[in-house]
Every structure is written in C-alpha cells, then in structure tokens.
Amino acid sequence: MKDTLIKAISRQGSDRVFALSGRLTTLLALTLASVWPATLVAEEVVNVYSARHYDTDMALYEEFTRQTGIKVNLIEGGSDALIERIVNEGEFTPADLLITVDAGRLWRASEKNIFQPVESQVMDQRVPANLRDPDGLWFGLSKRVRAIAYNKAAGLPIDVMRYEDLANPALTDSVCMRSSSNIYNLSLMGSIIEAAGEAAAEAWAAGVVKNFARKPQGNDTAQLRAVASGECTITIANTYYLGRMIGSDDPKDNAVTDALTVVFPNQEDRGAHVNISGAGVTRYAPNKGNAIKFLEYLTSNFAQELFAQGNNEYPIIGPTSGPVATLGAFQEDAINAAVLGxxxxxxxxxxxxxGWQ
Ligand SMILES: [Fe+2]
Structure with a gap:
C-alpha cells in the first residue's frame, strides 16, 4: 500500500521534490499518505477466475475478506474459456488466480504458461505432495474419485474390484461409459498407462469397448441413471455426482443412488484413481501476495470443509463431511496429479x- 502511494506521489511531485534527499522524499510521502483521501488509497483485492459455481464458495470468499480485509473479485466461466481468456489477456490480465477442475486441465493451463511457481510453507505442509505441481505451479484443493457403480438388483456375473475388471468378457453388453474425449476419462487413462504401460492400457480400453451396452454418450449423471434404469449394468463416475444425488431433495435422484452399489476400485493394489479441483497463481498476477494468502486460506480447516462440500468432494486435508462421507473410506492411487496431464x-x-469414441 505504501509502495503504491509513494509511487503515485513521486510521479505527481517529481519536478518539485527531485532535489530532496531520498530520506526526505520518503518522509514527505509518508506524511502525505497519512492525510491522503481514503478514496484514493488503492483497495487490497484478489482477482479470482473460477470455473466453480457454488453458493458455498461465496461464503468462503466473504470469510476471507473478513479475516484479511482483502476483497475477492470473482469472474466465473467455463474452465477452457477462462484459460483462453488469461492467455489472451497476457501480461495485462487482471487475474491473480485460476480455480478449475481436473489435474488434466490444470496441466493444460500450465502448458499454456499462464501460471507462476509459488513457494509457500503453508501450501507445502497442507497440500499432499502428490496433489500439487512439483514446481508449485498449481495446488489441489479438493478431491474426487472415479468410482465404479453397478446395478444392485441385477448384480454382476463376476466380482468387479478393479478398473481392469471392466474389460472382462463376462461383462459383454453391460458397460455404459462417457466419451473418451472427456477430461475425467483422459485422466483415468493416464493413471492406467502409468500403472500398466501403454500396451496393457490399450488392451484394457479395447476390452471395455467390446463390453459397451451403447455408444459413449452423456455425462456421469447420465451413466448412473442408465445403470439404475437397467439400460446397462455397470459404469464409472466421479463421486461428487453420486454425492449430489444422495443429498438431493428430489426422490427420483435418491432412487437412482439407492439402486446402485458403489465400488472403490483397486483397493488391493494401487488404489482408486483420484483427481482434484485446484488453483494456480497466474504468471502476471497484479496481486501475487494476496493470491498466495488466498490459496493458503483455502487450505485452512474452515475453508476446506466448505470448498469440498460445495461440490460434494473430499477435502485434501481434514475429515470428509456431507453425502459422500456415506460412501465410506478408501485407498487412493498416490501418483502425482501432474502425471495425469x-x-x-x-x-x-x-x-x-x-475405438473408444
Ligand atoms: Fe463434472
């Protein structure tokens, strides 16, 4: 704040005060600062571009302002649109921070060179190492799991305990899936390639394609509905879609999740595939210090609970609450989220x- 004022004053009065010593200039600036009209004093802000749109996020931002006096200016939009916008705004971007979903997208954003590395002991302590970029370009703030769900009444001809089991020929005409261009499936595939290698991953995908009950279509909610209605028997969906329907006021949504059995895959080996919502400080952030304070705040116990609950996700630190807690505990695949990108x-x-469309 003082820096800004001193700069402003120096610029205005440079002709008259240029002969004064540095110390006197500073003294003059500080004296002026104390009588400077409040309206001309720059307000402390952090400008957030967010791909999240939840009511609980507003409560989060208000609490940050109450604690720090820093106002949160929010611009909401789609993930890819916000990334493009920051690219196009270049060094004149007002954005200090981008919040988005899926490590694959955070990685795409870092490939477009819109983030800068952040060094923060708080972030290093609060965010598990596998859920942040190794160079501090972005940090996970909440987690979601890609879980298996099958029709409880129909049951399954085999025990399905791993993603790999979805390629078993016993499941012919049983599997519904989202398209392969979807970022969640790309990240899941990234984790399978990492675990088993490219050839095994391709054989798996080909096996799943052979088991399709229909062409890939719809979002995760559509897959869960199709399994509950019996159109197919088994699918994969992010846990927050399950949480949303479990916690829904609409009995039709509750009926969908009541009809499903949820499996956290690969509990005996590498663990279930975990992805993140996360954020990074932009390369040209005009308020970098405030952006880091905001990031650190989002890892606090208070913020973690609200941030995760806003989208039925799991906090990166602290206890799980809300409808997804009813799904139980699970082991996580611990690969670094950057690998998914x-x-x-x-x-x-x-x-x-x-041939997975
Ligand atoms: Fe989603």
Whole structure:
C-alpha cells in the first residue's frame, strides 16, 4: 500500500521534490499518505477466475475478506474459456488466480504458461505432495474419485474390484461409459498407462469397448441413471455426482443412488484413481501476495470443509463431511496429479486406437 502511494506521489511531485534527499522524499510521502483521501488509497483485492459455481464458495470468499480485509473479485466461466481468456489477456490480465477442475486441465493451463511457481510453507505442509505441481505451479484443493457403480438388483456375473475388471468378457453388453474425449476419462487413462504401460492400457480400453451396452454418450449423471434404469449394468463416475444425488431433495435422484452399489476400485493394489479441483497463481498476477494468502486460506480447516462440500468432494486435508462421507473410506492411487496431464496426449491416442469414441 505504501509502495503504491509513494509511487503515485513521486510521479505527481517529481519536478518539485527531485532535489530532496531520498530520506526526505520518503518522509514527505509518508506524511502525505497519512492525510491522503481514503478514496484514493488503492483497495487490497484478489482477482479470482473460477470455473466453480457454488453458493458455498461465496461464503468462503466473504470469510476471507473478513479475516484479511482483502476483497475477492470473482469472474466465473467455463474452465477452457477462462484459460483462453488469461492467455489472451497476457501480461495485462487482471487475474491473480485460476480455480478449475481436473489435474488434466490444470496441466493444460500450465502448458499454456499462464501460471507462476509459488513457494509457500503453508501450501507445502497442507497440500499432499502428490496433489500439487512439483514446481508449485498449481495446488489441489479438493478431491474426487472415479468410482465404479453397478446395478444392485441385477448384480454382476463376476466380482468387479478393479478398473481392469471392466474389460472382462463376462461383462459383454453391460458397460455404459462417457466419451473418451472427456477430461475425467483422459485422466483415468493416464493413471492406467502409468500403472500398466501403454500396451496393457490399450488392451484394457479395447476390452471395455467390446463390453459397451451403447455408444459413449452423456455425462456421469447420465451413466448412473442408465445403470439404475437397467439400460446397462455397470459404469464409472466421479463421486461428487453420486454425492449430489444422495443429498438431493428430489426422490427420483435418491432412487437412482439407492439402486446402485458403489465400488472403490483397486483397493488391493494401487488404489482408486483420484483427481482434484485446484488453483494456480497466474504468471502476471497484479496481486501475487494476496493470491498466495488466498490459496493458503483455502487450505485452512474452515475453508476446506466448505470448498469440498460445495461440490460434494473430499477435502485434501481434514475429515470428509456431507453425502459422500456415506460412501465410506478408501485407498487412493498416490501418483502425482501432474502425471495425469503429462499422459494426456498418449491417453487420447490409446483411446483412439481402442475405438473408444
Ligand atoms: Fe463434472
């Protein structure tokens, strides 16, 4: 604040005060600062571009302002649109921070060079190492799991305990899936390539394609509905879609989740595939210090609970609450979320070759 004022004063009065010593100039500036009209004093702000749109987020921002006096200016939009916007705004972007979903997208954003590395002991302590970029370009703030769900009444001809089981020929005409271009499936594929190699991942995808009950279509909610209605028997969906329907006021949504059995996959080996919502400080952030304070605040116990609950996600630290807590505990695949992005182009090629549309 003082820096800003001193700069402003120096610029205005440079002709008259240029002969004064540095110390006197500073003294003059500080004296003026104390009588400077409040309306001319720059307000402390942080400008957030967010792909999240939840009522609880507003409560989060208000509490941050109450604690720090820093006002949160929010611009909401789609993930890819916000990334493009920051690219186009270049060094003149007002954005200090981008909040978005899926490590694959955070990675795409970092590939477009819109983030800067952040060094923060708080972030390093609060965010598990596998849920943040190794260079501090972005940080996970909440988690979601890609879980398996099957029709409880219909049951399954085999025990399905791993993603790999979805390629078992016993499940012919049983599987509903979202399209392979969807970022959640690309990230899941990235994790399978990382675990098993490209050839095994392709064989898996081809096996799943053979088991499709219908062409890939719709979002995760559509897959869950199709399984509950019996159109197919089994699918994969992010846990927050389940949480949303479990906690819904609409009995039709509750009926969908009542008809499903949810499996956290790969509990005996690498763990279930985990993805994140997260954020990074932009390369040209005009309020970098405030952006880091805001990031650190989002890892506090208070903020974590609200941030996760807003979208029925799991906090990165602290206890789980809300409808997803009823799904129970699980082991997580601990690979670094950055790998999901690094494997993205490879994942596209594998899905293509396997014929997963
Ligand atoms: Fe989603």
């Amino acid at each position: 690094e494997r993205q182009a490879q994942a596209v090629r594998v899905f293509d070759r396997a």
